[in-house]
Amino acid sequence: MTIENAPTRTLGGVELPAAGEWKLDPGHAEVGFVGRHFMLTKVRGRFRGVDATIVIGEVPAESSVTAVIDITSLETGDQARDEHLKSADFFEAEKYPQAVFSSTSVSWEGTGGTAVGDLTIKDVTHPVTLNIDYLGYARDPWENxxxxxxxxxxxxxxxxxxxxxxxxxxxxxLVSKEIELVLELEAVRQA
Structure with a gap:
């Protein structure tokens, strides 16, 4: 039995989010990356400014995500490194203050899936694949x-x-070419 307007639903014996629009809560999200320094040490960074919308489809494979990332919000824990990463040597944050991810396809099985999408940085667009795990649902104290x-x-x-x-x-x-993307995302259901 499905409860009208319930925040979750059961599909294939697995509890998943209800279809609809969910907005990223930037205060409870980590959009980060990991690179290697000297090809040995892991260096972590994150973007504090992210605006994203997740649309959960009636069929999970019809879901989508769009995210706008504020490049100027980049932080790694070292101000000199942050400024270098924002400079023309890397992101050119003054000229290109945003990066955009827009999914082009989603595949889903159980509580995990894959989102393939176009990532645009510095007006250059290439596909990126994200492996996703749905960790669950919660209602906060303010009934969101x-x-x-x-x-x-x-x-x-x-x-x-x-x-x-x-x-x-x-x-x-000095700096690895391969970068690992690490995302921890919490999204709030929209009315």
Whole structure:
């Protein structure tokens, strides 16, 4: 039995979010990345400014996500590194203050799936694949319905023109080309 206007539903024996629009809660979201310094040390960064809308389809594979990322909100825990990443060597944040992700297809099975979408950084667009896990539903103390997802993906930063690097004496590179995307997302159901 389905309850009218319920925040979740059961499909294939699995509880999933109800169809409809869900907005990212930026105060409870982590849109981050991990790169390697000296090809050894993990360096983590995140974007504090993200606006995203998730549309859950009646059929999960008909779902979509669109996100606008404020490049100027980038932080890594080191101000000098943050400024370098925002400079013309990398993101050119003054000229290109936003990145945009727009899904083109979603596949779904059980509580996990894959979203393929176009990621535009510095007016350059390439496809990115995110592996998604639906972690569950909760109602907050203010009676807002919330859903929680984790997602991961990888990309080669040079595909978007983020090519700055230095060759090390040992022959390696100072900054890894491969970047891991790490997302922890909480979204609120819209009326």
């Amino acid at each position: 319905d919330r859903i929680v997802f984790s997602a991961r993906g990888k990309l080669n930063r040079e595909d978007w023109g983020l090519t700055w690097n230095m060759l090390l004496e040992s022959g390696g590179l």
